[in-house]
Amino acid sequence: MNAAIPILTLGGLAAFFALLSIITASIVGPRRYNRAKLDAYECGIEPTPQPIGGGKFPVKYYLTAMLFIVFDIEIVFLYPWAVSFDQLGMFGFIEMVSFIVTLLAVYAYVWRRGGLEWD
């Protein structure tokens, strides 16, 4: 039970702060609505479908996003490996090299086929 007390306390504080901000904002904030204000997060993409013809955006957007995720995950793996490099030894090194080489091949493909160009 003792272990749970800090967590519960943290949760309670967070909830309190979230509620407090919303309530405070609704009470004291000025009310000047415009289009941007009414958007869900006031940034990012429109959350609901757009009418046909107006709602498309370039496929390159997805491509870049996916590439980002792939290489981001590479970093996620690299970090713990780097931390425990000594314990993993030679085997870990070889495995990691083969992992990086694999991604490198993909990177080469993306680069050569123009995947990185945003014309």
Place this chain on the structure above:
Amino acid sequence: MNGLIALVPIPTPNMDLGQIAPLEIVFGAALISVLVEAFVRREGRRRVQLVLVFASLIAAVAALVGLAGTRTLTAQASVAVDGPALFMQGTVLLLAIVGALLIAERSIDPAGDAFAPRASALPGGREERELTAAGWSQTEVWPLFLFCVGGMLLFPASNDLLTMFVALEVLSLPLYLLAGLARRRRLLSQEASLKYFLLGAFSSAFFLFGTAMLYGFAGTFSLGGIADALSGNAGDNGLVMLGVALLAVGLLFKVAAVPFHQWTPDVYQGAPTPITAFMATCVKVAAFGALLRVMYVALGGVRWDWQPMLWIIAIITMLVGVIVAIAQTDIKRMLAYSSIAHAGFILLGVIAVSEAGIASTMFYLAAYGFATLGAFAVVSLVRDSSGEATHLSQWAGLGKRSPVVAGIFTLFLLAFAGIPLTSGFTSKFAVFSAAIAGGATPVVIVAVFASVISAFFYARIIVLMFFAEPAEEGPRVVLPSAFTALALAIGVAVTVLLGVLPQPLLNLAQQAGIFLR
């Protein structure tokens, strides 16, 4: 808290690279194939890719032969190298070689191979017309193909559920793409691709849920570990039953068993025919391999629970397959439903739960695979001006115009129908008798009934080809290059050989023995 980050030495995993040589060869070749796409000039790519693909597949077969007789777990017990795994891998590789022959064909379609010159071009758009006129063709099929084959090699050999899931995804993702690459009727093809992807993702989720449930029960992903947990526990755990059912959904989707079959006709029809051929054969082999391994190794302890479930699945799969096939007017859809029905027949080998069950299932898969590849090869040859002529009415009187092609197709249909002295009879007999020995006599009776019905629609096509008047302006049979001709010859030879002289392969399947735990 500090104690957790003690510097304990991490043991080196056991990893005998030699024992997974076929996998390494295929995946390595796939990687090189990606680099070929990146660095070799467009004109030379096809040649390099072809050499790479065939050389690597043949090398993988050679490596597999070298491994014959090995029984061990490797890669930290996540991959099993045992008789059934090697047999399935060998089947996948040989079928993939024949499939690659079909994919490599480029003299059937006047515009080039069976694939869109650029998959991202708008169907029917200006870009597509220009590229077609310029005679472009893409070779990205090959790396996708190799990755897919690699996944198929890993799938039946995976010894834990997580590895199996990774293999499932590695084999599925390239297939989703390949299904959407057809040169003709591209909307249909893209449609098929998207639908396959959506439903495939759905089924993968089921598989993953099942894995989670079983992990929750056993505390391990390893198949052997799950079996141990089951034998230690009386088994009255709801998690197990839920896990078995959800895992089964994922696997039964891949083998196209009813009610997880609805993607099959749409995808088989929409995908480029060589890919359909590859999909209809290799995926079935790999997925049945995985199904057998999960059911026999991990869940053998609760076989009394899942056997009735698979009984019912097998029965409805066979019946729905053959009955709906009767109503088909498109040859590819007909073959799709026929493949659903065959999945039901093969399930008979799974529900036998015996060594004979494993052997007969593997034999059936090999026999069915070669006949199916051949049948789809024939489908790709019958064309009219807009591409393949797949409507059944267009096949009327084909036997008069091209007796050889129609004769070959007839052979494959007879094999599907299970007529004696073709491979289909031997394999049906093998699974039926294994199932009877396993106590599934009622299912076998349904199976015999279903095969009688199935003979009807196979015969209908034979009659149509040989006894109906040829349609006016009917399709013509294109003379293929050596690639398809060789694939057809192999299909015919194997179908006849396995009907007349099945012993060698049967012996091999029987020697494969049981799964390693």
Place this chain on the structure above:
Amino acid sequence: MNIGTAVFAQETVLAPANGTFSLIWLLIALPALGAAILLLGGRRTNAWGHLLGVLMPVASFVVAAFLFAAMLGQPAEERGAVQHLYDWQIVGAFKVPFSLQLDQLSMVFVLLITFVGSLIHIYAIGYMAHDPARRKFFGYLNLFVAAMLLLVLADNYLLLYVGWEGVGLASFLLIGWYQYKDSAAVAAKKAFIINRVGDFGLSLAIMFMFAVFGGVTFETVNAGIGSASEGTATWIGLLLLLAACGKSAQFPLQAWLFDAMEGPTPVSALIHAATMVTAGVYLIVRSNAIFDAAPTARLLVLIVGCISLIWGAIIGCAKDDLKKALAGSTMSQIGYMVVAAGLGPVGYVFAIFHLLTHGFFKAGLFLGAGSVMHANNDKINMRHLGALRTVMMITFVTFGICTLAIMGIPPFAGFFSKDDIIKAAFSQSPVAGVVTLIGAGITGFYMTRIFLMTFLGKARWEDDQHPHESPAVMWIPMVVLAIGATIGGVLMWPSHWLETWLEPAVPYQEHAQTLPEWLWIIITVGTALIGILWAVALYRREVPVTPPAGSLLTRAAREELYGNEINETLTMLPGQVLTRSSVFFDNRVVDGFVNGMAAVVWGVSGALRTVQNGFARSYALTMLGGAVLLVALLVLVRL
């Protein structure tokens, strides 16, 4: 019913074939080679194809005669031989020897098949002279002969099944020979499908045998049947009976035989009268050990035989189509054989005896019918024939002899064989006896009717009919068959040779004689004469060219006693309902999607999204339902 108790055990193990008997494989290989050359050789073989086609069965017959002589030279119990070719291993535990077995029963069939087959091949040279694809026709005929020989020479049920399917295939191909005619294509399909129902029985029986006896050779099954339960034997027997009904056109699977007359007449003679349709009788006689162990199954054999006997005869009385009337008579005569086989050891030999004599006179009748067709612009409606006696003397005489034979008039062959069956039937079951006797009377009636309408009376020819005698190549086989139909009785009389010959392979038990021989002759011949005289009384007068309305029975008989309708209701209807409902599902759900797709291609872009979303979702919903089903099943099992 009184079943004989003194059943002869069949434990003779046949010797491996050596010496002369190592030629057995040639019997099959020769016609198979002929078929291969003719069918694969293509047009190059057109010029001499028919000659090769004739040569092969003749050569096969020569080999058969040679083997027969060699068998005669052996002591009775050493006459059988098994030639082992290779092992067809299906599944580890299950090995099927690919062996040929030539015993006395097989020998009889081999001789019949090759001899009658050769004659019909010769006849077909003339009959098919104007067919551009004559070579292919001979290829199919050779294929048939090879398959039929495999059927009767197999030493196990599985190999027999291969031959069984082979003759089915040949029959299918030949019925559909005139494929430009819709009726022929439909008839071919019908024969194929109805036969599949029978084949279903045979394949189940084989699996049953394997499950119970662990093997499917005749030897294993015969050895094992003694220790099997009666229930098992009954089931196997019933399944074999189903198979026999399909192949031999016995009730209720007879409907295809009438449509099968769409094939060329030599085919009707060879396949649908003399040989293939008797395969069912062969199967039952060959499986005598099983039926001896299963009285219920054997009783059903008898019942099926009785029904078919009368059923076919009635149809034969009403058909105006010469060949279809003869088809009715085929069904009826095979009914006799099945009755005899259903009598058990008392009747097996007579079934084979009648089968032999029937092979001769029925082939003769069909060749006669073919000759009539050949001479009359393929006209086969007897109401447009008549008075052919004047122009077709040879056909008239041979047809007449065969007619007398089938009616059972002494001294022709049919008299001896039919007489034996009737006597044996009376000794076992009075009901069966009466049925066979009535059948004999009806046979007299319809054969007389056919004969009168075709050859006697006034000419009712149409303008384009110029009847003439057929060429020698056609009438010589007819004459040979007529001779056979005349003297075939010597097989049993005066020496009972066939009985003695078959004894080691087929059990025989003498039945008790209740009446003196001369009285039997008076009864049987008298019954046939009643039928004959009745027909003469009816058809002596002028035959109207348009058929009269007729009584209810006549109308029903013209419709083949609604055999088609019965089959359709029993077998097709449930299937059709099932198919229709799945078609409905498919149209609404699956095709709906495809059609939607086509609409998209034609530019209705909005539809794509709706259709696609809707259906991918519905597929996913099915999968979800399936998953729930699986969970439910697993939980249910637990309960």
